[in-house]
Amino acid sequence: MSRDMTAILATDCGSTTTKAILIEKVGEEYRQTFRGESPTTVEAPFDDVTRGVLNAIQEVEELSGRTILDGEKIVTPAGEDRGVDLYVSTSSAGGGLQMMVAGVVMAMTAESAQRCALGAGAIVMDVLAGNDGRAAHEKIERIRVLRPDMILLSGGTDGGTISHVVELAEYIRAADPKPRLGGHFRLPVIFAGNKDARNRVQEILGDRTALVITDNIRPILERENLGPARHTIHDLFLEHVMAQAPGYGKLMGWTGAPIMPTPAAVGLIMEQAARAQGLNLLGVDIGGATTDVFSVVDGQFTRTVSANLGMSYSVSNVLAEVGIEKIERWLVEPIAEQELRNRIKNKMIRPTTIPQTLADLALEQAISREALRLAFDQHKALAVSLKGVQQERTIADAFEQEEGGKSLIDLYRINLIIGSGGILSHAPRRVQAMMMMIDAYQPLGLTQLAVDSIFMMPHLGVLSQVNERAATEVFLKDCLVPLGSCLAAEGKAKRGEPCFAYTIRFADSRHAQGSLRFGEILRIDLPSGAEAELQAEPSKSFDLGAGKGKPVTLKVKGGVVGLILDARGRPISLAENGSDRAAQLHAWAKAVDLYPE
Amino acid sequence: MAHSYTPGLRTAPQTVVRKRRILPIPGQVLVHDGQAVTATTVIAQTELPGKVHAVNVVNLLGIVPQEIRRYMLKREGDAVGAGEPLAENRPVFKWLKTQVPSPITGTIETVSEVTGQVFLREPPRPLALTAYLDGHVVETFPGEGATVETACSLVQGIFGIGGEAVGTIAVAVDNREDELTPERITDAHRGTILVGGSLIGRDGFARAKQAGVAAVVVGGIHDLDLKQLLGRDLGVAITGTEQIGFTLIITEGFGRIAMAKRTFELLSSKVGRRASCSGATQIRAGVIRPEVIVPLSEEEAGGRGREAGESEGVGGGLRVGDQIRIIREPYFGRICKVFALPADLRVLSTGSKVRVLEAELDDGQRIIVPRANVELLEA
The missing domain is CATH 2.40.50 (OB fold (Dihydrolipoamide Acetyltransferase, E2P))
Structure with missing residues (x-):
């Protein structure tokens, strides 16, 4: 069936904007052709998400000349200039999916439950655990006050502890929590813990909640089994959360595949892209309210969401979390604290405004560096190997013991970083998006960077479930804008000391060579689609991925920015003194042509 | 095409406001359709389960x-x-x-x-839900609550702190540009909804609390003073539950900004009148703005259609001649008129290509501003 599709319509109902895209078969390949958007209408006075969807589709109709709607009906199948073969949608409107998770031990089942809920696209409001340090009444009060959309209860390996997980079920019963939407409905609770505790949990929660029992997410300590619980979350999301949100009943009848939570769809397309290309990948979607971070390392997918780190609604929270000094350190032109604080708050209360001056743009981009950095720190804390796993060791391991809980994010092994969200996708110069990501993530060795051109990853994620080929083709050709590559050296030295020497051989047999001193950065043109061979030899205190002082020979890919050679050290060392730092930032900005002169 | 400007806040001399007042958990509704209520009338009650x-x-x-x-x-x-x-x-x-x-x-x-x-x-705690407005009940929801309606003057603020309050309107400044300094707040302002001008600072907060003011309505505040008032940096604009001793409503934004003329004049015309207000703000999905609601007498409201006299900042779009406020640097807070609405995208000094408008300042100077950075004021 999917081979015959010639036109596909996809929408993403965000908390503020509903975005529609049209994908059409152009020759033998699928391409994204038109896009429309309209304010989301899930809130009063409309109280019907489909109004915004229809408006966004109408804009696509106007731009494309294709008739898609017949009144309020989507015309199917696709004909010459009429109709579409498939309509799919994602949604994060109304605050998305908000969950609370619980497990017996914080670092084990509770952490697995957290990964499971996040992977399913949820915002995790709180993590309860037998050993979370809170008294019983505090836990009960917390469950009662938060009013999540659903609770995921895990705990105990199969055949393991029963009493501890039953205790958590008793807390939930005692709290008698009510769902966030729809006061008359029972709160969905998913039990995905020790199978021997199922009957007890059923007795305790069966009459008070909409209890669903699924496979244990941690059947043995050595293995996580997140799939079944994740699917149950998606089913309940549709049945309980979506079905009660205004207009979604109607929207669910229009779509050719189940509506997915937006972050789950973004995760899906990233996972597929990483698998298809054999890459280790890091992705970020920095929005107005939240920042999602995704990683796929050796096939293992992890998603985290920093619920209150964003560039408009949550911009003030970035300041509250990192402190003013961390933001000021990226500013060439200092701004007095009172003025800086007022500007940030004014952005919070009027979130749709845009910078008109360079100083204002630089301030937003400084804040974004810190939001990206902080969300990444939070991601690294959860993207770890399983804790509590006994490891078999040989005598050789005795000298290099690694405990469970080791971070999966080794920046030398990350091949591609993808950025998404207004501040990155709409940066006036693409190099600004690249530098925000380089400064925030501080990649090591060679890393490619790209941005999502118009935020269509959610659409492609949900589409990939029905037509993977169309989703992958559009993802690679229209969604990603390759920025280029960055080669960065890890290490420290005195400013001005040699860092690394390089030789670049371009495909047209030209070559360029030179060397960088510690503290310098260089941008070299290498257009999209072009490749070059890069040989680099670090000095003895620097590592480019092969070890300190060891040379590397790499194939580098180009992009709209090109190749960045970064000798600023890792971590990037910013001068303590304000005027020295301003000079340093100015020199870096000039070297990469960051801002208009 | 979506409108590319921020809708202005409502400042309406005469409108009708309906408030849906719902208990957090089911309980008993104590009023009936058509019943006249005051702001402090208990319209529904329930018992919150104990801890x-x-x-x-x-x-x-x-x-x-x-x-x-x-x-x-x-x-x-x-x-x-x-x-x-x-x-x-x-x-x-x-x-x-x-x-x-x-x-x-x-x-x-x-x-x-x-x-x-x-x-x-623990034993259940009784919860009494008040009407919040002087008005009458237009709809009841058995076991849940009721909708209360009132014909009123309405002023929406941009940001607030603290919950609902009821009091009489008082003005403590001579004009909308004045700062509400501690000296201007007297013991006679106890229980009032006190209107200031462009700013209130930390000393003003302390004095307002000490004097027992019910609410303060001003043009702007400094974020540093807010931090001191709350004892923390406010991260996300979801407010309404703070306990700072009074309700705070700002009408324009952060910084020293004169209260909009229309807002100041409307509030000044209501001195001595009983009003309800709330500082609750939510900028994200389900936008809630702080508000001051001054119920009208029957004579004031009577005779005309319910929504008569209502005027809103949310119109069909920007037009040449419309009065606007600029809400971002470098012209933040300036009031001007739309001079032209060029259709093509323009390049800003940041390098961004955006939809703009040409605005004329009071002194005749013409400036270019992104349409996203203006707010429509009422005619």
Whole structure:
């Protein structure tokens, strides 16, 4: 069936904007052709998400000349200039999916439950655990006050502890929590813990909640089994959360595949892209309210969401979390604290405004560096190997013991970083998006960077479930804008000391060579689609991925920015003194042509 | 095409406001359709379940969970007083006896034979939901609450702190550009909704609290003063539950910004009138803005259609000649008129290509501003 599709319509109902895209078969390949958007209408006075969807589709109709709607009906199948073969949608409107998770031990089942809920696209409001340090009444009060959309209860390996997980079920019963939407409905609770505790949990929660029992997410300590619980979350999301949100009943009848939570769809397309290309990948979607971070390392997918780190609604929270000094350190032109604080708050209360001056743009981009950095720190804390796993060791391991809980994010092994969200996708110069990501993530060795051109990853994620080929083709050709590559050296030295020497051989047999001193950065043109061979030899205190002082020979890919050679050290060392730092930032900005002169 | 400007806030001399007042959990509705109510009339009530406390009896007695019922002195549903024994062991020697006292006064809810825990619940707390507005009930929701309607003047603010308050309107400044300094706040302002001009600072906050002012309405505040007032940096604009001693509403933004002329004049015309206000703000999905609602007398409201006289900032789009406020640097706070609405995108000094408008300032100077950075003011 999917081979015959010639036109596909996809929408993403965000908390503020509903975005529609049209994908059409152009020759033998699928391409994204038109896009429309309209304010989301899930809130009063409309109280019907489909109004915004229809408006966004109408804009696509106007731009494309294709008739898609017949009144309020989507015309199917696709004909010459009429109709579409498939309509799919994602949604994060109304605050998305908000969950609370619980497990017996914080670092084990509770952490697995957290990964499971996040992977399913949820915002995790709180993590309860037998050993979370809170008294019983505090836990009960917390469950009662938060009013999540659903609770995921895990705990105990199969055949393991029963009493501890039953205790958590008793807390939930005692709290008698009510769902966030729809006061008359029972709160969905998913039990995905020790199978021997199922009957007890059923007795305790069966009459008070909409209890669903699924496979244990941690059947043995050595293995996580997140799939079944994740699917149950998606089913309940549709049945309980979506079905009660205004207009979604109607929207669910229009779509050719189940509506997915937006972050789950973004995760899906990233996972597929990483698998298809054999890459280790890091992705970020920095929005107005939240920042999602995704990683796929050796096939293992992890998603985290920093619920209150964003560039408009949550911009003030970035300041509250990192402190003013961390933001000021990226500013060439200092701004007095009172003025800086007022500007940030004014952005919070009027979130749709845009910078008109360079100083204002630089301030937003400084804040974004810190939001990206902080969300990444939070991601690294959860993207770890399983804790509590006994490891078999040989005598050789005795000298290099690694405990469970080791971070999966080794920046030398990350091949591609993808950025998404207004501040990155709409940066006036693409190099600004690249530098925000380089400064925030501080990649090591060679890393490619790209941005999502118009935020269509959610659409492609949900589409990939029905037509993977169309989703992958559009993802690679229209969604990603390759920025280029960055080669960065890890290490420290005195400013001005040699860092690394390089030789670049371009495909047209030209070559360029030179060397960088510690503290310098260089941008070299290498257009999209072009490749070059890069040989680099670090000095003895620097590592480019092969070890300190060891040379590397790499194939580098180009992009709209090109190749960045970064000798600023890792971590990037910013001068303590304000005027020295301003000079340093100015020199870096000039070297990469960051801002208009 | 979506409108590319921020809709202005409402400043309406005459409008009709309906407030849906719903209990957090089901309860009893005390009013009927058409009933006249005042802001303090209790329209619905319920009992919020008491807090739950857990006591691990088996650990304290050194027994196994399956045996717990044999040691309990109270059963599920029984009332207990704080300190009253819940369970005790029965040793051979009396002086080895251990009792487990109840940590609270309440009832026994559950006794678990799996975990050995006993759950106790504190007595329910009564919750009374008031009408918030002087007006009348137009709809009731059995067991949930009611909708209260009033013909009123309405001023929406951009940001607020603190919950609902009721008081009489007072103005403590001579004009909308004045700062509401501590000296201007007197003991006579106790219980008032006090209108200032462009700013209130930390000393003004302290004085307002001391004088027992119900609410303060001003053009702007400095974020540093807000931080000091709250004792923390406010991260996300979801407010309304703060306890700072009064309700704070800002009408324009952060910084020293004169209150919009229309807003100041409307509030000034209501001195001595009883009003309701709320500082609750939510900028994200389900936008809630702080507000001042001044109910109109029957004569003021009478005769005309319900929505008569209502004017809103939200129109069909920007037009040449419209009065606008710029809401971002470098012209933040300036009031001007739309001079032209060029259709093509323009390049800003940041390098961004955006939809702009040409605006004329009071002195005749013309400037280019992104359409996203203006707010439509009423004619």
